[in-house]
Amino acid sequence: MSGPAGWRRLDGRVVLVPVVLALLPLVPTAAVMLVAGTKPAGVAAMAGIWAACAALLAVTTGLDWWFGSYRIGEERVELRKGVLSRSHRSLPRDRIRSVDLTADPMHRVLGLSVVKIGTGAQGDGELKLDALARSDAERIRAALLLRESTADGAADDAPDGPRDGELARLRPVWLLYSGATMSLILAVWGAIASAFGSFSELLAKFGVYRLVGEEIRAVPLWLAIGAPVVAVVLVGVLGSLLLSVELWWGFTLTRESTGTLRVRRGLLTQRSISLEESRLRGVELAEPLLLRWVGGARTNAIATGLSDAEGGKQPDAKTLLPPAPRAEARRVAAEVLREENFPADGFTAHPxxxxxxxxxxxxxxxxxxxxxxxxxxxxxxxxxxxxxxxxxxxxxxxxxxxxxxxxNLGHRLHGAYLVGRRGTGLRRTVALRRDGIIGWRFEQSVFQRRSGLLDVVATTAAGSGRCTIPDVRAGNGLLLAEAAVPGLLTPFLEPAPPINTREE
Structure with missing residues (x-):
């Protein structure tokens, strides 16, 4: 629906989303109350209050939709919303760096997508259109990411490397590697613990705790301890597999002609995440201990506008490849960097x-x-x-x-990249573009000073903002920094006798 001066409303079906989501838990909640012994009159009263709240939510959501509108102009993308308190936000089109699409199960049923438009800047650098018809969302994404420079033939000046197209596609067998991903296992255990806490009174009423206690006392001690431990581990692994299916099903990584890397994934909630290659400063090969033992790894992007903090963007926004065989993770990293191979070997040993x-x-x-x-x-x-x-x-x-x-400790210079590796519980191999290094920090504790060591920290505007190479011989650390970015340290260095560049 178009308005004056090109203003358009969001899709009207968006009003149904919060209403249906609010009403869905009504039936199971009423069933639990009846099983717990609540009188039918109490259940009916609860259902009436619940329905009234859903009706009120429908009214407020409808007002927000009616008074909200957006406009895709030649120079800016604008969004107006609010009933009593009005807001008007806009983003310059020439600063837009990503257009991500998300559709949870309810949005998918209604044929909708949520469009998140980002500039790559921290803070208030994102505009969210919730929600548009799927076809309109794809059309807006294509229009906003299309660069005049690409149309003028600037894409021909891109570095030599793989052509545009699909770089990686998930093979179902790779989902087994998620069973060795501790973060997913912990998420499953946390969800189960929360569920037990929520239904604790109901379980106690039906004597579940008493029955389990009697069974434990009736078996040998080794079985009473071992069986629950095995069950917890199996449930965690199985749950992590199911969670990974939801997160990564249908995963594809594509390089588009607009100079954008696009990740599409998700079984129930489908996601489309875009990363402009001009924001890319390197890649990271992450190998958690359990995943490393089974020969797996995951590939992450190091790019400006991607925060590592929990309060930043979506935690998986930087993932270029989910847990997969190590060789495949290295291949994808090399494809993304437009290199022949990923520099994961030949590191300089540390003292x-x-x-x-x-x-x-x-x-x-x-x-x-x-x-x-x-x-x-x-x-x-x-x-x-x-x-x-x-x-x-x-x-x-x-x-x-x-x-x-x-x-696992090592570093090297590889072409246009500074490569560092560290860690045991989580081994990280980082390949950072040398032209993306904007400064150096040299950190040295009291104990490092006694051993003649220091940490070399390359500061960058991407990722966490720093790439640390720990415990390097002090003199060699300065030489490494000067060799990585010639001239950056020159004003601060004093002539000194030649230093052996080989670590002892």
């Missing part, structure tokens, strides 16, 4: 002092566990033999993690 530091950290973390075992044995809470076994076990585990952290 042995870095190994000692990591083993020391590991032992300090293990110390409370060993102390707790000793105290428990002294107080008679546990037998002496298990306590005696805990102390060397946690010490060996700490040393193993320290050695692994040191083996």
């Amino acid at each position: 042995r002092a870095a190994l000692r530091r990591r083993i020391t950290w590991g032992l300090l973390v293990a110390l409370p566990f060993a102390a707790a075992a000793v105290v428990a044995a002294v107080l008679g809470w546990i037998p002496l033999a298990p306590a005696a076994a805990v102390v060397p076990s946690v010490a060996l585990l700490a040393i193993a993690f320290g050695v692994d952290a040191y083996r």
Whole structure:
């Protein structure tokens, strides 16, 4: 529906979305109340109040729709909304860097999509159109991302590399790697714990807790402990697989002729996320410990306007490839960078002092566990033999993690990129464009100073804003920074005798 001067209203079906979502829980809630023993009159009263609230919501949503409008002009995208308190927001078209589409199950049933238009700037740099017909959303996305420079043939000046088209497509077997993704497993456990908390009184009323307690007392101790642990692990893995199916089903990564990387994914809630290549400053290969053990990894973008903070953009907005085989993750990273291969090998080793530091950290973390075992044995809470076994076990585990952290430590210069790798619980390999480095920081603790080490931090406007290469020999760290971005440190350096550029 068009208005004066090109103003248009959002799709009228958007009024149905919050109303239907508000009414959906009414039936299961009423059923639970009846099963719990609530009188029918009480259930009817609750349903009446619920329906009245839904009707009020329909009125307020309808008013918001009626008084809201948007306009796609030659120079700006504008949005007006509000009944009592009016707002008018606009974004310059020449600053638009992403147009993302999202459609949850209700929007999909109604044929709608939510359009999020972003400039890549932090803060108030996004405009949201909720919601438009799916065809209109796709048309607006194509129009806003089309660049005059592309039409003029500037795309021919792009760096040599893969042509436009599909870079990656999810294979269903890759979803098995999500079973080794601890973040998804923790999300499943958290949801189950929340559900138990919500229905705790109902479970207690039907004697579920009492029945479980009787079954536990009737079996041997090893089975009473082992069976729940196995069940929790299996439920977490199965839940993470189901969650990954919802998140990543139908995943495709495409490079478009407009100079945009587009990710499409989702089973129930479909998402289309755009990332302009001119904002790309590098890629990150993330390998959580469990995923690394099964040979998997995921590929993330390092780009301006993508926040790593929880309060920033969608957590998966930077994901270019979900958990997949490590070789595939490296291939996609190289395709995105327009390189022959991803520089994941041939790193410069760090000094042995870095190994000692990591083993020391590991032992300090293990110390409370060993102390707790000793105290428990002294107080008679546990037998002496298990306590005696805990102390060397946690010490060996700490040393193993320290050695692994040191083996994962490395850096190198690879063409136009500064590459750094670090971490053990989560190993990250970052390839950062050298022309995206805007400054350097050199951090040195008291203990690092005694060992002649320092952390080299490349500051950038993309991602978290910093790429840290820890525990480098002090002199070599300065040489690395100067070699990565020649001339940036020159005004601050003093002539010194030649330093061996090979790490010891």
